[in-house]
Amino acid sequence: MTEASVAVHADADLLAQAVAARLLVRLLDAQADRGQASVVLTGGRIAAAVYRALAALPARDAVDWSRVDVWWGDERFLPAGDPDRNETQARSALLDLLPLDPARVHPMPASDGPDGDDPEAAAARYAGELAAAGPGDAALPRFDVLLLGVGEDGHVASVFPGQPVQHDTRPVAAVREAPKPPPVRITLTLPTISTAEEVWLVASGADKATAVRTALAGAGPVPLPAAGAHGVGRTRWLLDRAAAAELAARVR
Numbered sequence: 001m002t003e004a005s006v007a008v009h010a011d012a013d014l015l016a017q018a019v020a021a022r023l024l025v026r027l028l029d030a031q032a033d034r035g036q037a038s039v040v041l042t043g044g045r046i047a048a049a050v051y052r053a054l055a056a057l058p059a060r061d062a063v064d065w066s067r068v069d070v071w072w073g074d075e076r077f078l079p080a081g082d083p084d085r086n087e088t089q090a091r092s093a094l095l096d097l098l099p100l101d102p103a104r105v106h107p108m109p110a111s112d113g114p115d116g117d118d119p120e121a122a123a124a125r126y127a128g129e130l131a132a133a134g135p136g137d138a139a140l141p142r143f144d145v146l147l148l149g150v151g152e153d154g155h156v157a158s159v160f161p162g163q164p165v166q167h168d169t170r171p172v173a174a175v176r177e178a179p180k181p182p183p184v185r186i187t188l189t190l191p192t193i194s195t196a197e198e199v200w201l202v203a204s205g206a207d208k209a210t211a212v213r214t215a216l217a218g219a220g221p222v223p224l225p226a227a228g229a230h231g232v233g234r235t236r237w238l239l240d241r242a243a244a245a246e247l248a249a250r251v252r
């Protein structure tokens with residue numbers, strides 16, 4: 001497991017701009033190395049700010065977006081197009097502005113999709129989509145970078161403390177009693193999250209400071225799921241000053 005690197009930026013806007021710039025370079029490097037790139041998106045406010053910042057970057061289209069695979073780390077289990085879906089927010093902030101290959105954009109199923117309002121079936125369907133995209137008989141494709149927000153309670157994606165999903169060994173799980181509304185969600189499980197080459201945990205605001213400190217101080221993943229999210233090659237904590245307030249951190 002790699003050591004986590006921490007970067008602290010003065011405020012939420014600078015954090016979003018810096019993460020967007022890092023993400024652009026990460027995708028460019030992946031395409032230079034292997035001709036394509038893959039990113040796993042998440043939901044929440046700082047993630048949406050990153051998407052907006054990336055959309056506004058002048059160098060944005062240096063990425064060949066037609067060769068980028070877009071996955072989601074979690075989704076609110078709502079009807080397609082619902083404004084509270086992470087997919088809806090990502091599309092309006094960024095994806096609809098990019099010349100992506102629609103076949104390479106993989107939203108998690110909606111609650112009015114082929115499985116109806118059965119989140120377990122929808123989770124299984126997404127696991128099948130991941131497996132179909134994996135090389136050979138691998139259960140998962142390569143994730144070059146997987147983005148996570150961090151909840152005040154230390155949740156990442158829709159892996160919340162004290163929930164059965166924490167002990168689910170499947171690649172994708174349904175969550176029915178999420179403390180953060182809406183209650184029904186679909187999520188990659190922590191073991192799946194931790195197959196990503198790089199995992200970036202992005203946190204903004206004083207209400208995240210304790211979760212950030214606790215995770216970086218070595219808490220276990222059961223009390224604090226964020227502590228269980230690690231990249232194979234790199235784990236980055238990307239913070240603003242408020243979220244880093246309980247750390248002795250470098251401010252950039």
Ligand SMILES: O=C(O)[C@H](O)[C@@H](O)[C@H](O)[C@H](O)COP(=O)(O)O
Nearest residue numbers: 043044045046149150151156157
């Ligand atoms: O569905 C969601 O809401 C996200 O997947 C969730 O994991 C989010 O990233 C964190 O709760 C942080 O959200 P904020 O950045 O808005 O605090």
